[in-house]
Amino acid sequence: INAEWPLRPGTSDVRAAANPKYYTRGDAVPGIKMDGMNVLAVKTFTKAVTDWMRAGNGPVVAEVETYRYYGHSMSDPGTSYRTRDEIQEVRKTKDPITSLKAMLLEGDLATEAELKDIEAKSRKEIDEAVEFARSCPELEPHEMYNQIYVGMEGTRIRGADSLTYGIHSP
Numbered sequence: 001i002n003a004e005w006p007l008r009p010g011t012s013d014v015r016a017a018a019n020p021k022y023y024t025r026g027d028a029v030p031g032i033k034m035d036g037m038n039v040l041a042v043k044t045f046t047k048a049v050t051d052w053m054r055a056g057n058g059p060v061v062a063e064v065e066t067y068r069y070y071g072h073s074m075s076d077p078g079t080s081y082r083t084r085d086e087i088q089e090v091r092k093t094k095d096p097i098t099s100l101k102a103m104l105l106e107g108d109l110a111t112e113a114e115l116k117d118i119e120a121k122s123r124k125e126i127d128e129a130v131e132f133a134r135s136c137p138e139l140e141p142h143e144m145y146n147q148i149y150v151g152m153e154g155t156r157i158r159g160a161d162s163l164t165y166g167i168h169s170p
Contacts, residue, residue: 021063031061039100067094142166 071078104110145166
């Protein structure tokens with residue numbers, strides 16, 4: 001995903017890569033560059049690529065352009081390399097959720113009341129999922145390797161560093 005503002009913005013992709021058009025770097029692997037802020041484009045792309053891969057045609061390289069509203073971390077407010085006005089302008093003109101709501105309303109596909117109901121139900125579901133996640137006991141370290149890949153039972157999987165390995169369990 002290309003979120004426009006890298007953690008270290010001083011490094012240009014033109015200097016850092018022989019070919020900065022990332023979606024073309026797969027050589028024999030087909031690639032596409034798309035607007036990740038457009039919900040319908042992402043849906044269409046996802047369906048097409050899923051169908052392509054399930055038909056046995058192999059992988060697809062995708063550069064999905066998005067915009068990150070916040071900094072990378074607590075120490076990065078995200079405003080030292082862009083203005084608050086820029087962030088607000090992107091929110092106002094390109095935000096995926098706001099844009100989809102506008103399309104649904106303009107196309108008479110949903111009412112304001114229906115969208116508010118969907119949002120309330122979504123927020124409730126998210127709050128319940130967060131509460132469930134917070135109430136669950138922390139996993140034992142060996143469990144971190146479970147249920148990662150299909151058909152890989154017993155396979156040794158590299159951990160977060162080159163010295164840590166775990167065994168995949170179903």
